[in-house]
Amino acid sequence: VSSLTRPQKPPAVRDDPGDARPAAPPWALFWLVSSLIAVPGRLPDWRAALFDLLGVTPVSVDAGSGSGVLRLVNVVDLVPPVLLVSAVAAVLAAPIRGWIVRRTYRLTPATQRSLAEIVAFAHMIAPEVAVYGNTRRSDVRAFVYPAGYRRTALAVFGGLVILWHDDRAAAEAVIRHELAHRDRADTLLLGIVSPLEAVLRRWGWILLAFGIVPTLVAWVAETTDFFRQVGAAGAEHKASQFLTLILPGLLWLLLAIAARLLAAITLPVAASWSAELAADHGATEWAGAAALTHALETRRSDSRTRWLFGSITHPPAKLRQALARAGTVPQALAAVSVYPVAWLLLLLWVMTDAAAMDAGRQAGLSAIVSDERAGVAAWAHNDWPAWVAALAMTLAWPALARPWHAAVTSGSTARRAISDSATNKEK
Amino acid sequence: MSEEIEAWAVRLAETVAPKEAVLAPDIVDAFVAGGEDRADLFRTSGAVAAGFDTNGVLAVFPFVLSAAMAAGPAIEAFLSSGVTSVPGMVKDVIELWDRYRHRTVEEAKEIPLGSEPPYQALDRVFSVIEAELGKAGIEPDRRELLTYRIVRHLLDDVDDTREFLDAAAKAPGR
Numbered sequence: 001v002s003s004l005t006r007p008q009k010p011p012a013v014r015d016d017p018g019d020a021r022p023a024a025p026p027w028a029l030f031w032l033v034s035s036l037i038a039v040p041g042r043l044p045d046w047r048a049a050l051f052d053l054l055g056v057t058p059v060s061v062d063a064g065s066g067s068g069v070l071r072l073v074n075v076v077d078l079v080p081p082v083l084l085v086s087a088v089a090a091v092l093a094a095p096i097r098g099w100i101v102r103r104t105y106r107l108t109p110a111t112q113r114s115l116a117e118i119v120a121f122a123h124m125i126a127p128e129v130a131v132y133g134n135t136r137r138s139d140v141r142a143f144v145y146p147a148g149y150r151r152t153a154l155a156v157f158g159g160l161v162i163l164w165h166d167d168r169a170a171a172e173a174v175i176r177h178e179l180a181h182r183d184r185a186d187t188l189l190l191g192i193v194s195p196l197e198a199v200l201r202r203w204g205w206i207l208l209a210f211g212i213v214p215t216l217v218a219w220v221a222e223t224t225d226f227f228r229q230v231g232a233a234g235a236e237h238k239a240s241q242f243l244t245l246i247l248p249g250l251l252w253l254l255l256a257i258a259a260r261l262l263a264a265i266t267l268p269v270a271a272s273w274s275a276e277l278a279a280d281h282g283a284t285e286w287a288g289a290a291a292l293t294h295a296l297e298t299r300r301s302d303s304r305t306r307w308l309f310g311s312i313t314h315p316p317a318k319l320r321q322a323l324a325r326a327g328t329v330p331q332a333l334a335a336v337s338v339y340p341v342a343w344l345l346l347l348l349w350v351m352t353d354a355a356a357m358d359a360g361r362q363a364g365l366s367a368i369v370s371d372e373r374a375g376v377a378a379w380a381h382n383d384w385p386a387w388v389a390a391l392a393m394t395l396a397w398p399a400l401a402r403p404w405h406a407a408v409t410s411g412s413t414a415r416r417a418i419s420d421s422a423t424n425k426e427k
Numbered sequence: 428m429s430e431e432i433e434a435w436a437v438r439l440a441e442t443v444a445p446k447e448a449v450l451a452p453d454i455v456d457a458f459v460a461g462g463e464d465r466a467d468l469f470r471t472s473g474a475v476a477a478g479f480d481t482n483g484v485l486a487v488f489p490f491v492l493s494a495a496m497a498a499g500p501a502i503e504a505f506l507s508s509g510v511t512s513v514p515g516m517v518k519d520v521i522e523l524w525d526r527y528r529h530r531t532v533e534e535a536k537e538i539p540l541g542s543e544p545p546y547q548a549l550d551r552v553f554s555v556i557e558a559e560l561g562k563a564g565i566e567p568d569r570r571e572l573l574t575y576r577i578v579r580h581l582l583d584d585v586d587d588t589r590e591f592l593d594a595a596a597k598a599p600g601r
Contacts, residue, residue: 106467114449135453136467138486158450159485165446 021401022184023281024335025393027271031339032087032189034386035080035267041382042080049077070218075210076257079199079264086195087268090188094146097193098153101145104193107132107155114161121172122154126179128409129154135161141171141295144178145192150408152182155192163295170294173287177295180282185408186275190313196268197313203265204309211257219250252360256353263349265312270342272313277335280320281328289324296321336397340390343383350375432459432594435587439495440488443576447488455591458492461598469493487565491577492595494559498552499592502581505548552578 051057053074090097101107110119110133119131129144130153138158147153154175164171181187190197199206283292296317307316323331354375358368393400436455440448447454457464468489557574565573581588 106463112453114453134467135450136457136464137470138450138468138489139471158453161450162446162485165449 021405022180022278023332024184024274024278025397025400026184026186026404027274027339028186028189028268030390030393031267031271032084032091034389035084035087038382038386039084046078046081049074053078067218069214069221072210072214073257076206076261076264079203079206079261083196083199083264083268086199087189090190090194090196093195094188095148098145098147100193101155102132105137105140105155105157106134108134110156115156118156118160118164118171118175122156122175122179125176126154126182129179129182131156133157138162142174142178143192144181144187146187149188150185152185152187154178154182167291167294169287169291173283173291173295176286177279177283177292180279181275183282183405183409184275184278186279190272190275197272200265200269200272200313201310203261203312207258207261211261212254215250215253215257219246222246249360252356256356256360259349259352259356263346263353266342266346266349267339269312270339270345273315274335274338276314276320277323277331277338280324281331281335284324284331285328289327292324293321296324336394340387340394343387347376347379350379429590429594431587432591435584435591436488436492438584439491439577439580442580443491443573444487447486450486451488454486454488455492458489458496459591459594459598461595465598487563487573490560490563490565491573492591493563494556494574494577495581495588496592496595497559498555498578498581499596501548501551501555502588502592505552505582506585508548549578552581 048057053071055068055071110131112133112135114135115131115133119133122129122131130147130151132153133156135158140157141159141163142154142156144152144154156175160171160174163174181191280292283295323334351372354371355368358371363371432455433452436451437448440451440454454468457468468486553574556577557570560570560573561567
């Protein structure tokens, strides 16, 4: 429907900045802090994986020629520390990330005539936010990015201008969603040019390069070793051995590697999902479900593979649309609970990893059950302090939301106040 | 960038992609500038982690300018082929459009256009623009309509079209 034919409602404006209460706790920061606290307990495992990867750990005498390449599988075990380092780097490098974003997307201060209405609307909601633009690009609509440790900037593109003139409410929902990220300080860890998101979104490549390929290469090397020893006469024996022993073992190993990798990314991905759903909640609250649903529609239908291996840090658009249609209460509940629920998913991966490793070793059922019990006990033992903290944070969030919002936006508001005061003095 | 070209672009956008008319000055400016500015118009970033990804280039107008530029030599050939009046040219365009619209492409090709250079050149203008829009992935029905509107606008506004073509040709390509 054209903006000319659709009656335009005046935009809803937050009179009191304190009204911009984030719907869910900042689970991404919670994940970072709780993971950093847990580092000392995890260090021995990570050190062992690193030493094995670098070849410091000696290979056993009877290991085949493929054992060298299998060392690469240790990279999967090192994904948790890599995620932590990338998260810390995302926070520390926030101002540099802002510079990289402006350079990559060729952003300039949004002074173009075509952006005037959009900038006015954004400043009506968040007067202190700097708005940059690139109207030449219509493949992007908008995003927020860190402009410093406590400052966030909004980038708007030609895609948003088109939407603005096609469906004003949907365009407003996009801006409100992005500014809701700023209300939660999400850009510090997540978002555009975030090293943490870059690693998370490449989990499929990590699995392929450091899980599937080394395992297959090791199997080929092992098969070659076997033929060297027994010659062509052993081919028939090898074929039956392949089907009954090697292939299942290979598949169990791949399953264990995949489960280990998924266990590493589950919590930060859940934190990112929570951030998106909370921002959707903010947009729906002010712009309406229909507006957000339209804004989430894309030109082409998203393929599941493309989402799984490229956009896993964002919930699927269809889920976000369904939650928007369900209302703001289910949206808020989903935003709050997705991170705690991810702990259960984490347990599933831990159990899958243990069971697959046991099955690969052809362990008996009693050994598998025993290992599963030990795995669940370790999971509960390692994580219970974080659970208690998460529960306390969830319960206290209604009271904490407003001070948190004030704290994360006070930097830019204070700067704005100083600037306004200086301007008034000049007058 | 001359104001005439910007105004020409706005008029063209209002005809072929009204929702993009407000962006037309920025788009034509970038197109004429060439290089990275022009490349931005056709860039597809894929998923932008933190943004509302449109999953491809949303604007049609850059492809319209690209089609107009590709048809430049054919337009020049048409204009220098002895056609004397703009209304006459537009009439020819409408006539040719009707032939395409009511018949299949094969049938339309069998219609004797006449051996005179204007008709051959006009046919070429149509073909080039429609082919360029096809490369942009615009669906056939919409492509036909856009082609007609673009050709009509380019020929209605000959002087400014020539100015745009001259300016765009001087810029580094995309």
